[in-house]
Amino acid sequence: MAEHYSSFTPGGTMWLLQRITAAFLVVVLAFHFFLLHFVNHAADITWQGTQMRMQDLGYFLTMVLFLITAAFHGINGVYNALVNQGLSGTPKKVVLAVLTLAGLALVIQGVYVALVMRGMV
Amino acid sequence: MSQSYNRGLIEDFGRWKEFSAGMWAWIFHKFTGWILIGYLFTHIAVLSSAIAAADGQTIVVGGETVNAYTGTLQGLESLFIVRVMEVGLLAVAVFHILNGCRLLMVDLGIGLEAQDKSFYASLVLTGIIVVASVPTFMQGVGL
Numbered sequence: 619m620a621e622h623y624s625s626f627t628p629g630g631t632m633w634l635l636q637r638i639t640a641a642f643l644v645v646v647l648a649f650h651f652f653l654l655h656f657v658n659h660a661a662d663i664t665w666q667g668t669q670m671r672m673q674d675l676g677y678f679l680t681m682v683l684f685l686i687t688a689a690f691h692g693i694n695g696v697y698n699a700l701v702n703q704g705l706s707g708t709p710k711k712v713v714l715a716v717l718t719l720a721g722l723a724l725v726i727q728g729v730y731v732a733l734v735m736r737g738m739v
Numbered sequence: 740m741s742q743s744y745n746r747g748l749i750e751d752f753g754r755w756k757e758f759s760a761g762m763w764a765w766i767f768h769k770f771t772g773w774i775l776i777g778y779l780f781t782h783i784a785v786l787s788s789a790i791a792a793a794d795g796q797t798i799v800v801g802g803e804t805v806n807a808y809t810g811t812l813q814g815l816e817s818l819f820i821v822r823v824m825e826v827g828l829l830a831v832a833v834f835h836i837l838n839g840c841r842l843l844m845v846d847l848g849i850g851l852e853a854q855d856k857s858f859y860a861s862l863v864l865t866g867i868i869v870v871a872s873v874p875t876f877m878q879g880v881g882l
Contacts, residue, residue, distance in 0.1 A: 637846060644836050644843075651832060655872075660825065661816035661879055665792045665808040685783075692776030699769050703750050720780075728783045734793045 636694055639687040646684045672735040685728040693721040760855035764838055771835040778828060785811060822880045829876065830869045837861040 654660055658667065672678050697717050705713060733739040747754065758766070792808035800810040801817070815821045841857045844850055850857065 637843065640839050640843060644839055647832060648836060651829065655825075655829075656875055659875070659878060661813060663809070663812050663816075665789070665806045668789070668808065688776075688779055692772065692779060695769075695772045696776055699772070724780060724783060727787065731783065731786050731789050734789050737793075739793075 632694055632698075636691060636698075639691040642687050643684075643691055646680065647688075650684065668735050669737065672732065673737075678732065678736050682729055682732050685732070686725055689721045689724050689728075693717050760858045764841070764854075764858040764861070767834060768838050768842070771831040771838075774828070774831045775835060785815065788812070817880065819880055819882050822877050826869065826873060826876050829872055830865060833868050834861060834865040837864055 654663065672681070697714060700713055701710065730739065747757075752766075786808075788808045788811040792806050794807075796807040797804050798807050798810040798814075799805075800814045805813070838858065838861045841854070841861055844857070845854055
């Protein structure tokens with residue numbers, strides 16, 4: 619039995635970022651589910667309630683960071699899954715470009731929605 | 740002392756009968772990950788009704804005129820199928836979180852000799868949490 623397994627390679631920045639975002643998301647995703655399904659029931663969510671929660675700067679920033687880290691973690695995860703699946707050459711570059719654009723669009727739209735919820739736009 | 744195992748290509752799904760616990764964990768993690776990122780896009784699309792709400796737009800839900808955001812969310816939540824899908828999403832998210840914790844431990848080299856047991860524990864714990872959450876998730880919805 620090995621003493622230590624690691625897929626970390628020198629220069630594996632994306633690998634490291636995937637783990638750092640994972641550690642953050644484990645906590646925040648659990649918090650998000652708990653707050654919006656058990657403390658506040660999803661069926662009872664109203665525009666006023668959302669606006670009120672978003673007025674709290676800490677909550678607002680947590681949600682924006684949640685969106686950015688989740689988008690990165692998800693897009694990077696999908697990309698790596700496809701690379702593991704044997705994606706290479708030009709298709710690999712095209713997929714990376716499409717996924718990056720989709721991720722950016724998701725973050726831009728999400729941040730805009732968050733700003734609207736906070737009444738800043 | 741380092742020892743490595745060559746179990747062959749995991750992406751060759753046709754070999755599924757030969758898969759070990761760790762390989763199933765890997766596949767479940769990928770599968771739940773695909774669902775979660777797909778859901779995130781849907782989630783932001785639904786929450787974008789906030790833009791219409793901030794603009795003062797309203798919609799009619801159950802004969803009642805309500806704010807576009809409240810109406811969109813409560814309209815969706817009134818559907819039985821949406822509640823069932825939410826329970827499914829919870830199952831996917833809980834497994835991804837628990838197995839994610841397991842993976843972080845594996846990456847740190849902690850408890851490697853029990854990595855198969857921790858996968859089974861993730862599955863069992865996911866099942867318990869999801870079953871226990873069903874009443875909360877299905878509250879107030881009719882068939």
